[in-house]
Amino acid sequence: MKTISIAAFLICIGILLGAFGAHALEERVTPERLDVWETATFYLLLNAVGLLALGIWDHTHNVLPKKLPILLISGIVLFSGSLFLLVALDIPPLGAITPLGGLALAGAWGWLGVTLWTNKES
16 A cells, blocks of 8 residues: 555656646746656656556555565656756756666566566466
8 A cells, every 4th residue: 555655645746846847947947948847747647657556456466576666666766856856956967867767667667567477367
């Protein structure tokens, strides 16, 4: 149930940050930076909804590796978090963290695919 709760909080945060970007940042940052903010919001919400689905599914099936949600959450924080900070603080080197988050996200979803592919009960 903690995975479901964390996913719900992340969805809430994604909605709030998306609204903040659409309404408060439009006049304050360049269109390119606003695109970066929108990308961060999109990936946050997409993966948070995926995490929610995983939590609900695992609650009934209990076949997922326990560390998989941690990797997914880490990817969300590193990927989207670094992009949000890059825009908010205007520190371009923060963009160097983003690929690590992308790798964590890809690794989590790949791990899920392998787990489900090789599990006869799923």
